[in-house]
Amino acid sequence: MLTINGGSSSIKLALFTEADPPVRRLRAKMDRIGRSDTTLAFTDLASGESQSKVVGDLDHRSAATFLLDWIDERIGLATLAAVGHRIVNGGAHYREPQPITAELMAELKRIATYAPEHLPSEIALIEILQARGPDLPQIVCFDTAFHRDMPRVAKILPIPRRYDALGVERYGFHGLSYSFLIEELARVAGEGAASGRVVLAHLGNGASLSAVRGGRSIDTTMGFTPAAGVPMGTRSGNLDPGLVLFCARTEGMTAEQFHRMVNHESGLLGISETTSDVRDLLDREADDIRAAEAIELFCYEIRKSIGAMAAALGGLDTLVFTGGIGENSPVIRERICAGLGFLGIHLDANRNDSNAPLVSEDDAQVAVRVIATDEEMVIAKAVGNILNRKPSREAAT
Helix, strand or coil: CEEEEECCCCEEEEEEECCCCCEEEEEEEEECCCCCCEEEEEEECCCCCEEEEEEECCCHHHHHHHHHHHHHHHCCHHHCCCEEEEECCCCCCCCCCEECCHHHHHHHHHCHHHCCCCHHHHHHHHHHHHHHCCCCCEEEEECCHHHCCCCHHHHCCCCCHHHHHHCCCCCCCCHHHHHHHHHHHHHHHCHHHHCCEEEEEEECCCEEEEEEECCEEEEECCCCCCCCCCCCCCCCCCCCCHHHHHHHHHHCCCHHHHHHHHHHCCHHHHHHCCCCCHHHHHHHCCCCHHHHHHHHHHHHHHHHHHHHHHHHHCCCCEEEEEHHHHHHCHHHHHHHHCCCHHHCCCECHHHHHCCCCECECCCCCCEEEECCCCHHHHHHHHHHHHHCCCCCHHHHC
């Protein structure tokens, strides 16, 4: 089974052998798509082979074709039982993984404007594979599905009601990651922890938080698009909508230019004016006020969001950090949690510095955990369930 996780500037692949649970054999990533230094990196987990090489200036379609050619040469596309895709937004209708049909493709194309940074390229990946292997089953897993049962009040956007009929609402994202985290939390801490009051903080180049109770999302920071919520690597997060008119009048900025600014030129990159990489910003913060302010705002907004999610939950039992930053940056976790003692959050410095699975003090009211996420495993399990006609976890609950 092949899983495909297509982003706005990258495509991640993983190859699994069907089992219970699936066994990962290979992982690969095409990064920096759209630049002259588009890079392919891969690791063959069976042989231990690992490489990274620049493959040229590739757009999304060319990168996808290159990757499929590479997979075909390596294992043969004809040997695949199925392909599973991460799809950023399934709209209001889809709550479970789905086999690709003509009707589903038509719906994805209809809602492509919901997530213009992701959906068009994800649709293109499906179509390229359909052309290469028309009989190859393709299954899609939706990042929004985890949040579909949020309370109505958490979905409504405070704009004229007619837009609600057009599907404009808070969708929330990072759902595949959150699905994995809740399942893993149950494994490492017990079903009681997973069914309690949990805040999940997925912190990477894209960042969001979700409030989960009884294993289900009740609120989240991202909104109609993944650009909303906390500041991210290059995305602004929440903004005063009056900036649209201000930028139009003062700089003649078009809607497309504003969209590019808030998705590609803002966040940590925009504030620091140098980089979106937290590691580089931490290295520079002592000598560069812009780097220091970028880090400070990032931690401050996430800290506020943890408080907001706890308020939605009526309290907090567990806080989980995940994502590239959440899993690997003790200093960011420490700064986010500083001042949250009123919620019962108290980190153990030694555990936090060593990236231990449990980084809170033993007697802390709130358990603070670090869990590595695995979206590809969620996709592979969903593909396996559909191939074997098993009900999904969402359907079962």
